[in-house]
Amino acid sequence: MDAPEIVEINEVRDETPTVKTFILDKKIKAEPGQFAMLWMPDVAEKPFSFSRLGGNIEFTLRAVGSFTQKLFNLKKGKVLGVRGPYGGGYFRIAGERICVVAGGVGLAPLMPLIDRIIEENKKVDILFGAATEKELFWLSELKSKKNNVLIATDDGTCGKKGSVCDILRDQVAEKKFDQIYTCGPELMMKKVADLAVREKIPCQVSLERYMKCGVGICGQCCIDPAGLRVCKDGPVFSAKELQNTEFGKYRRDASGSRCSL
Ligand SMILES: Cc1cc2nc3c(=O)[nH]c(=O)nc-3n(C[C@H](O)[C@H](O)[C@H](O)COP(=O)(O)OP(=O)(O)OC[C@H]3O[C@@H](n4cnc5c(N)ncnc54)[C@H](O)[C@@H]3O)c2cc1C
Numbered sequence: 001m002d003a004p005e006i007v008e009i010n011e012v013r014d015e016t017p018t019v020k021t022f023i024l025d026k027k028i029k030a031e032p033g034q035f036a037m038l039w040m041p042d043v044a045e046k047p048f049s050f051s052r053l054g055g056n057i058e059f060t061l062r063a064v065g066s067f068t069q070k071l072f073n074l075k076k077g078k079v080l081g082v083r084g085p086y087g088g089g090y091f092r093i094a095g096e097r098i099c100v101v102a103g104g105v106g107l108a109p110l111m112p113l114i115d116r117i118i119e120e121n122k123k124v125d126i127l128f129g130a131a132t133e134k135e136l137f138w139l140s141e142l143k144s145k146k147n148n149v150l151i152a153t154d155d156g157t158c159g160k161k162g163s164v165c166d167i168l169r170d171q172v173a174e175k176k177f178d179q180i181y182t183c184g185p186e187l188m189m190k191k192v193a194d195l196a197v198r199e200k201i202p203c204q205v206s207l208e209r210y211m212k213c214g215v216g217i218c219g220q221c222c223i224d225p226a227g228l229r230v231c232k233d234g235p236v237f238s239a240k241e242l243q244n245t246e247f248g249k250y251r252r253d254a255s256g257s258r259c260s261l
């Protein structure tokens, strides 16, 4: 297992009241959907997907718990340990007519994929859902690329009121997508994956599980019952592979005990 490389933070950007992007003084060759382990000495080490590739690497995080809240206190000039890129299962571009379904900060891992789809001159519909308008980010950038961008918010403050899955259902009824990509809260992704399987549309899902080693050794991130390792075989899986697994039902905490999603 590689030792973390100590890397300086070049810039911190506020995206929403709860989401920040950290731009690091490092370039890494990686694929869309791959991730790195970020280490804060005396705190912990946790996995985060690249939210931008090509130039200096970027990570876009939502503050939810102890690690992310401490990371949010780090300013430009401070350092982080970085190891990676990791993830043998990443987003593979396939087909011409593509639909990307993002929930909240789940847009972040999808951004390098969206960049690549656009570079390849393919058509992409981006469906983005969040709790409220203030939690939407990168909208002008997404729209400036002339993509079809459709928004849903839980409280109806922007776009359609309700779930992004409702928009997906309508879009699938109207258009013939070759491929769907999704990242966001697991219950949202489960609905997307089930719809895709039902409609026979190939679908790639980016999964989160508690990780320790990040490289396939410790078994912490295994998915029941097949034992797929999210860090090594994923984090991106096909919706078909995830059928009849724990996906959408439960996950495991740091001790390995089952807990709800
Ligand atoms: C491959 C991979 C890529 C990831 N990429 C990103 C990324 O790009 N950006 C990002 O913000 N996170 C990402 N994560 C999640 C990240 O690794 C952490 O698990 C997450 O940030 C929570 O860590 P924490 O210690 O701050 O919170 P914890 O102390 O672990 O959790 C605190 C509370 O928040 C809940 N919680 C945990 N995660 C979430 C969540 N995502 N949304 C809402 N509630 C949650 C927990 O159930 C708990 O109740 C990724 C995870 C994996 C496995």
Ligand code: FES
Binding pocket: 210, 211, 212, 213, 214, 215, 216, 217, 218, 219, 220, 221, 222, 229, 230, 231, 232
């Ligand atoms: S985190 Fe150790 S096997 Fe995945």
